[in-house]
Amino acid sequence: MNIFSKAEFEQRLMHTKASMEKHGLEILLLADPANMNYLTGYDGWSFYTPQLVAVVLDEAEPYWIGRGMDANGAKHTCYLAEDHIIGYPDNLVQTADNHPMRFVADFLKRRRWEQRSIGLEKDVYYFNARWLEELQLALPNKDFLDCSLLVNWVRSIKSETEIKYMMRAGKIAELAMQAAVDNISPGVRECDAVAEVYRAQIRGTREFGGDYPAIVPMMPTGEKTSAPHLTWTDEPYKDEQAVNLELSGCCHRYHSPLARTAYIGKNPPRQLQTLADNVVDGLNVTLESIKPGITCEEVELVWRKHIARFGLEKESRIGYSLGLNYPPDWGEHTMSLRPGDRTVLQPNMTFHMILGMWLDDGGFECSESFRITETGYQTFADFPRKLLQI
Amino acid sequence: MNIFSKAEFEQRLMHTKASMEKHGLEILLLADPANMNYLTGYDGWSFYTPQLVAVVLDEAEPYWIGRGMDANGAKHTCYLAEDHIIGYPDNLVQTADNHPMRFVADFLKRRRWEQRSIGLEKDVYYFNARWLEELQLALPNKDFLDCSLLVNWVRSIKSETEIKYMMRAGKIAELAMQAAVDNISPGVRECDAVAEVYRAQIRGTREFGGDYPAIVPMMPTGEKTSAPHLTWTDEPYKDEQAVNLELSGCCHRYHSPLARTAYIGKNPPRQLQTLADNVVDGLNVTLESIKPGITCEEVELVWRKHIARFGLEKESRIGYSLGLNYPPDWGEHTMSLRPGDRTVLQPNMTFHMILGMWLDDGGFECSESFRITETGYQTFADFPRKLLQI
Numbered sequence: 138m139n140i141f142s143k144a145e146f147e148q149r150l151m152h153t154k155a156s157m158e159k160h161g162l163e164i165l166l167l168a169d170p171a172n173m174n175y176l177t178g179y180d181g182w183s184f185y186t187p188q189l190v191a192v193v194l195d196e197a198e199p200y201w202i203g204r205g206m207d208a209n210g211a212k213h214t215c216y217l218a219e220d221h222i223i224g225y226p227d228n229l230v231q232t233a234d235n236h237p238m239r240f241v242a243d244f245l246k247r248r249r250w251e252q253r254s255i256g257l258e259k260d261v262y263y264f265n266a267r268w269l270e271e272l273q274l275a276l277p278n279k280d281f282l283d284c285s286l287l288v289n290w291v292r293s294i295k296s297e298t299e300i301k302y303m304m305r306a307g308k309i310a311e312l313a314m315q316a317a318v319d320n321i322s323p324g325v326r327e328c329d330a331v332a333e334v335y336r337a338q339i340r341g342t343r344e345f346g347g348d349y350p351a352i353v354p355m356m357p358t359g360e361k362t363s364a365p366h367l368t369w370t371d372e373p374y375k376d377e378q379a380v381n382l383e384l385s386g387c388c389h390r391y392h393s394p395l396a397r398t399a400y401i402g403k404n405p406p407r408q409l410q411t412l413a414d415n416v417v418d419g420l421n422v423t424l425e426s427i428k429p430g431i432t433c434e435e436v437e438l439v440w441r442k443h444i445a446r447f448g449l450e451k452e453s454r455i456g457y458s459l460g461l462n463y464p465p466d467w468g469e470h471t472m473s474l475r476p477g478d479r480t481v482l483q484p485n486m487t488f489h490m491i492l493g494m495w496l497d498d499g500g501f502e503c504s505e506s507f508r509i510t511e512t513g514y515q516t517f518a519d520f521p522r523k524l525l526q527i
Numbered sequence: 528m529n530i531f532s533k534a535e536f537e538q539r540l541m542h543t544k545a546s547m548e549k550h551g552l553e554i555l556l557l558a559d560p561a562n563m564n565y566l567t568g569y570d571g572w573s574f575y576t577p578q579l580v581a582v583v584l585d586e587a588e589p590y591w592i593g594r595g596m597d598a599n600g601a602k603h604t605c606y607l608a609e610d611h612i613i614g615y616p617d618n619l620v621q622t623a624d625n626h627p628m629r630f631v632a633d634f635l636k637r638r639r640w641e642q643r644s645i646g647l648e649k650d651v652y653y654f655n656a657r658w659l660e661e662l663q664l665a666l667p668n669k670d671f672l673d674c675s676l677l678v679n680w681v682r683s684i685k686s687e688t689e690i691k692y693m694m695r696a697g698k699i700a701e702l703a704m705q706a707a708v709d710n711i712s713p714g715v716r717e718c719d720a721v722a723e724v725y726r727a728q729i730r731g732t733r734e735f736g737g738d739y740p741a742i743v744p745m746m747p748t749g750e751k752t753s754a755p756h757l758t759w760t761d762e763p764y765k766d767e768q769a770v771n772l773e774l775s776g777c778c779h780r781y782h783s784p785l786a787r788t789a790y791i792g793k794n795p796p797r798q799l800q801t802l803a804d805n806v807v808d809g810l811n812v813t814l815e816s817i818k819p820g821i822t823c824e825e826v827e828l829v830w831r832k833h834i835a836r837f838g839l840e841k842e843s844r845i846g847y848s849l850g851l852n853y854p855p856d857w858g859e860h861t862m863s864l865r866p867g868d869r870t871v872l873q874p875n876m877t878f879h880m881i882l883g884m885w886l887d888d889g890g891f892e893c894s895e896s897f898r899i900t901e902t903g904y905q906t907f908a909d910f911p912r913k914l915l916q917i
Contacts, residue, residue: 182743183756185652185856206843210754227843231860259656262575263855266649266659267675285657328736332729339722339759346718346761353572353739364600366573369729371736453596453617464854465653466575470621 140389141178141298143216149176150192150199152291157194163253165192165284166241168264170463172288174390177201177217181210184263184463186230187237193250202241204230238268242275251276256284262465289471293458295485299391300508303460303487306393307506307517309347309386313337314395314520317356317384321527323376323401327369331356334384341388350385350392351467357381358401362499377402379409379499380527383491385467386518391460392467393517394489396504399525412494413501413524419443420492420503420522423455427507427514433478440492441476449494456490459506482509530779531568531688533606539566540582540589542681547584553643555582555674556631558654560853562678564780567591567607571600574653574853576620577627583640592631594620628658632665641666646674652855679861683848685875689781690898693850693877696783697896697907699737699776703727704785704910707746707774711917713766713791717759721746724774731778740775740782741857747771748791752889767792769799769889770917773881775857776908781850782857783907784879786894789915802884803891803914809833810882810893810912813845817897817904823868830882831866839884846880849896872899 153176157165166189173179173190176199188203198221201211205224212222225240245251257272258264260283272281295303316337320330334354341347353368358380361367365381374380378401385394400409419440426439440455454475457468467489472480474490486509493502501524507516543566547555556579563569563580566589578593588611591601595614602612615630635641647662648654650673662671685693706727710720724744731737743758748770751757755771764770768791775784788803795803809830816829830845844865847858857879862870864880876899883892891914897906 180758181754181756182745182758182855185742185858207754207756210757213751213754213757228865230844231847231858231863257656259660261655262653264655265651266647266654266656267673269656269659270649283657326736328729328731332726332737335725335729336722339718339725341718341761346716346759347722349743349758352575355572361603364571364597364603366571366597367600367603368570368572368739369736371731454620457621465572468575468621473621475618 145296145298146176146178146216149291153192153288154194156287156291157192157256160256160284160287161254162256162282162284163194164250164255165287166255166257167192167288168258168268169261169288170263171292171390171461172258173201175288175292175461177215179211180214180390181207183207183210187268189241202244236267236271238271239275242272245276251279254282255279256282256287258285259283260285286471289469292460292469293471293486294483295460295487295508299460300485302388302391303393303506303508303517305345305388306386306391309338309341309388310384310393310395310506310518311520312342313354313384313386314382314397317354317382318399318525318527321356321374321380321399321401324373326371326373327356327358328371330374331369338384338386345388348387348390350387351462351464352385355381355383359499363495374401379405379501381500381502383502390462392462393506394459394467394504395506395518395520396491396493396502397520397525398501398503399527401527403526405524405526408496409499409501410524412496415444415447416492416494416501416503417522420490420505423490424505424507424514427482427509428512429482429484429509431482433472433474433480433482434476436482437474437476444494451492451494455492456488458486459489460487484509484511535686535688536566536568536606539681543582543678544584546677546681547582547646550646550674550677551644552646552672552674553584554640554645555677556645556647557582557678558648558658559651559678560653561682561780561851562648563591565678565682565851567605569601570604570780571597573597573600577658579631592634626657626661628661629665632662635666641669644672645669646672646677648675649673650675676861679859682850682859683861683876684873685850685877685898689850690875692778692781693783693896693898693907695735695778696776696781699728699731699778700774700783700785700896700908701910702732703744703774703776704772704787707744707772708789708915708917711746711764711770711789711791714763716761716763717746717748718761720764721759728774728776735778738777738780740777741852741854742775745771745773749889753885764791769795769891771890771892773892780852782852783896784849784857784894785896785908785910786881786883786892787910787915788891788893789917791917793916795914795916798886799889799891800914802886805834805837806882806884806891806893807912810880810895813880814895814897814904817872817899818902819872819874819899821872823862823864823870823872824866826872827864827866834884841882841884845882846878848876849879850877874899874901
């Protein structure tokens with residue numbers, strides 16, 4: 138299964154090495170599953186035990202280092218030569234008196250690489266504090282540098298193939314959103330509606346299947362809409378309530394999230410409808426401002442000015458870069474659409490812009506995932522931007 | 528929604544404080560979402576930004592510290608008084624020049640708690656190396672102790688209510704396994720079968736809905752069965768192949784995983800059938816050996832002796848404790864059924880025992896999740912232990 142060509146992996150590695158040279162790094166130890174995938178193709182649900190990809194400046198291919206039982210999975214999914222796939226013994230797994238990082242330290246020492254300048258991803262989900270302490274204990278005089286986000290930045294401009302998968306993810310997001318609208322109704326349990334959304338996310342289309350999104354569907358209703366990250370219960374949806382729908386399609390680990398708000402009932406409160414109209418106008422105006430050359434904070438300012446006209450303000454950022462990822466987050470952690478982020482937009486950067494405003498008794502949110510084009514933007518999904526009705 | 532009574536939370540806190548005193552700890556900073564949930568009730572998909580629960584030996588209730596926008600979710604799900612729910616500003620999220628741990632350090636300093644003995648969960652998924660470096664930078668002379676697994680050990684013996692949720696999860700696991708058997712057939716795409724499993728996992732039963740399991744369904748077929756953690760593709764299942772099915776039910780974040788192997792076709796290879804019979808016999812014999820008072824390694828030895836009769840050996844552990852959890856793992860990381868683990872089994876400890884043996888061209892696996900009873904064991908699911916046929 139060739140999800141990406143070998144040439145594309147070589148391209149990615151070349152850009153990574155260029156950044157390593159710029160930062161004075163000879164070796165990277167990457168723990169972020171998305172970065173591991175990006176540079177090797179590795180794709181497995183094994184990030185609950187320590188695993189790394191080592192990029193060595195003067196080696197033609199990276200190394201995959203992980204649990205012995207996952208080496209087969211690496212052989213299936215990585216483009217790497219077999220001698221670059223290195224499994225550690227199972228007795229290192231979840232034990233107090235040993236640790237996979239001691240194996241990694243030995244791997245470095247055996248090659249006399251501990252003398253080189255080594256970067257660690259200290260600020261990713263799966264590189265925990267003990268990993269660092271174990272590495273430091275095994276190599277006491279070593280000063281490890283922090284290379285968090287180095288590969289994430291390389292990832293920020295997508296290839297045509299990556300864009301293709303994000304377009305597919307957008308198509309799946311449409312189907313998942315439609316499944317939410319079709320299955321929510323008064324008396325239906327939240328879990329039953331979420332189940333249909335999951336089903337749509339994983340089935341995908343006739344042409345391509347769906348992958349698991351890095352975040353579960355969020356479909357809160359009633360007073361829970363003011364708590365954006367609560368998951369579902371088995372309580373039934375009720376009449377005359379708003380439901381916030383935040384969900385994503387995923388294809389080969391590439392995401393395209395989509396958020397909408399639906400009102401259950403014929404007559405949404407006038408205040409909610411007005412808020413919806415203002416937010417949708419703001420989303421449209423802000424999207425239309427997008428083109429290569431402007432900065433992240435300039436995009437945010439368009440929204441900020443728009444919504445200020447209604448006496449409103451959104452404290453949190455209005456969007457972030459995204460693409461390839463694993464739980465618990467589909468965001469890339471590089472660019473944010475917020476004041477202070479002066480990153481200049483370039484073609485094939487990809488973002489999720491999510492605008493939400495909350496009133497005392499509920500709120501409205503609406504989002505788009507999109508790429509920057511040569512002249513503007515292109516959304517990955519096509520779904521009406523409005524307060525949906527159920 | 529009272530998933531657990533306040534009395535149960537107080538009980539948990541009491542046991543945690545007893546362990547803190549034993550370990551000479553006055554404050555715990557807990558980052559494991561399962562431990563946060565266990566001691567406060569907090570349940571949200573917000574662990575992709577830094578958040579903590581602080582347990583203070585001489586305070587009646589823990590503190591929840593997280594992103595400002597998630598404080599509402601904490602108010603919804605925690606039993607805590609509102610002044611024990613503390614949100615930090617959104618400009619600390621995913622930014623290079625500030626960090627939520629500086630906020631946490633201020634929280635400690637303002638109360639003059641930095642003088643006390645403080646334990647950090649250094650070896651959990653979401654407490655990464657940067658968190659530690661930021662805390663250390665803010666409190667340079669502080670020697671933080673590692674309290675990883677302290678609360679996990681408190682969690683190891685389940686209450687009656689916890690067992691009730693694990694029984695429910697077992698019921699959901701049965702339905703999900705049946706959905707797999709009913710939907711896999713030659714020509715059906717892997718993603719379409721997985722979609723039906725997801726649907727069953729989330730719907731649950733009429734009486735109770737399903738929650739998202741901490742690990743996605745694994746349903747590899749053909750040569751991928753030798754790579755245990757690869758996820759699905761959109762390739763069709765083929766005739767005359769084995770499928771390994773590893774999936775879980777989940778109820779209020781409590782898990783009950785179940786693994787089986789199915790053969791697509793009327794005539795499984797004799798070698799696979801023989802392997803299946805031997806492994807199932809081994810599972811039965813090993814389960815029957817279980818009772819309070821014996822150790823984890825004694826349980827493993829029963830299996831080891833059984834399978835050695837057929838000239839086979841399993842390198843990895845045959846099981847682990849489990850219960851409450853969040854992605855990426857449902858295991859509790861305390862007890863393992865493997866040589867060297869001398870933990871003595873006690874009533875209402877809960878385990879997933881998973882036996883799998885691989886031949887050159889595929890393998891067979893079969894598992895049960897169960898609790899230790901006063902006299903033996905009780906499984907959470909009831910599903911035939913054999914090579915299933917499709």
